[in-house]
Amino acid sequence: MRKITDFFNAGFHKDWFCFAVVALFCLLPVAIPMVLNGIPYTPDVDTNLRFAVAFSDASANLHFFPDWANDNLGFGSIGIRFYPPIALYVLSFVEMLTRNWFDAIWISLTIWMVVGCAGVYIFVREWGTPAQAMMAAIIYAVVPQHLTDVYQWFLYSEFAAWGVIPFCFLFVTRICRRQQWVDVFLFAIAFSTLILLHLPTTMIASLSLPVFVLTVFDRRHLRKTVLQLVVSIGLALAASAFYLVNVVSEVQWLAHNDPEYTAGYFAYTQWLFPNILIPHKLFIQVMTARLFDITIVLTAMLLVPAVIYLIKHFRSPNGPAKKVILALAATGLFSLFMLSKPSSFVWFYLTILQKIQFPWRWLSIVSLMSVLSFALSLPLLITRYKDQARIFAYAALSVIVVMSLMDLTQIVLPSEPVSRLRISAVVAEFPSKPIWLGWWPVWAKDAAFENRAKVTARNRSVDISKWEPEEREFTVQPGEGQDLRIATFYYPYWKAKVNDQVTEVGKDDNGAITLPVTGESSRVRLYFEEPPVYRVAGWLSLLTWAFLILVIGYHVRRSSQFVLIKQMP
DSSP states (O other): HHHHHHHHHHHHSSHHHHHHHHHHHHHHIIIHHHHHOEEOOHHHHHHHHHHHHHHHHHHTTTTOOOOOOTTTTTTTHHHHHHHHHHHHHHHHHHHHHHHHHHHHHHHEEEEEEHHHHHHHHHHHHHTTTTHOOEEEEHHHHHHHHHHHHHTTOHHHHHHHHHHHHHHHHHHHHHHHHOOOHHHHHHHHOOOOOOOOOOOOHHHHHHHHHHHHHHHOOOGGHHHHHHHHHHHHHEEEEEEEHHHHHHHHHGGBBBGGSSGGGGGGGOOGGOBBSSEEEEOOOSHHHHHHHHHHHHHHHHHHTTTTTHHHHHTTTSSSSOOOOHHHHHHHHHHHHHHHHHHHHGGGGHHHHSSSGGGGOOOOOOOHHHHHHHHHHHHHHHHHHHHGGGHHHHHHHHHHHHHHHHHHHHHHIIEEEEEEOOOOEEEEEHHHHGSSOOOOOGGSSSTGGGGGGGOOOOOEEEEOOOOEEEETTEEEEEESSOOOOOOEHHHHHOOOOEEETTTTTEOOOOEEETTTEEEEEEEEEEEEEEOOOOOHHHHHHHHHHHHHHHHHHHEEEEEEEEOOTTSSSSSOO
């Protein structure tokens, strides 16, 4: 028995042991409940699975960047052009290995949970012990909003973004504190990955990072730090250019961009803390508001040790650890402000923020800052104020226990899990059900589904020779000249040739494609073709990623001491 005790006591001082504990713990809040009870089911499950299926089908044909989803009863949709792709690639890749979407979901979620906890572990390890880092990673795994994203909303891509945010703050901290170029390239990889995971979280992180940087950077190296930050952001934008060019140039064609999706239930004014003070018409919304308020309060309580530490050491010199705790607390409080009513004027005047829809999404930053500052400041308080150590320890333990009970009773158990068979049935129903209309082109209408014939040519017969997601070929036999109607929603990048002559592509009142043909026999080729700037952006991203990978690979090969877990100077 003593040998076992000695083994564990020694293990808590070793990184491999503590991180192994964290990795195993990550199975508890995600993998085990889902394997035993099922996948939490919400409408967003459909959306994520539809997009993943589109990526999977395209990849099977060696087309890794599909431009058009051939879903929506065959009329197509454009969600995959706007939805960040990395999380969907991971989901589709795991499905390719497991041959089952149920397993692909829980395994993918577990992967992103482990990645996020690893980022938290490494960040805290820069300043603390393996035991501190382990504690922080475990708390990050069970902080309420982290699990709410899955069990109550199934915001898969947002959950995945939680896995990358810690690395963004880790590498920007290293840039500010030691000005090494390898950290510039690592931050570029982390931030571009965040862009390619979830845009609302990227916007939130983009506003939070400057607050963090202004607090933590070393003023003695201002010029070099600014240069490195600018370079890293430029590389991140270049690496994600192939995706950003779609979003920037086409968002006005997406139905989801309509103002109706920032009004009513989606309005930011409906979800500012304290949510319970805002009148809600439906009982479920009242209960949701209460849940968010409790989540926000519990998460904010993790910031208390850092605030106490900073107050008690207000006049002491700004050492590296104190500066990091100050930056974490400041960023956490800023994010807390941004999800609260006092920030409503910011949301009103900075209209792009309204695209985030739900202010509680700032909990991604509040949670991270709270957990990191909690893990770094609490041991310092207990060590330096031994006469008050029990008060600090019991209060902190109480918050964690209450948080865990809330996870179990208010988040995990009330979810609505579905079985493996149900997930398979959901995927099987996709061809016969339209996708959520927010992912349609803005001019598309459901009345188009009343006529599902692939080509409508009145009294002329049609021979279809090819009908692929991004290319259709058919021949219309001689007859009356007319406008053909194609069972595909119009999009400006659909091009057509009739008898090898370029023909203008139009649309009818319901948004379906129309093509003019003369009375002679007409060979029609309809194909999806993006402007040349997209190819330029694609090559720019490819070359940037190749550069980043080669630079990191070169650094790893040159330096045998290159490890992510490395003490700060």
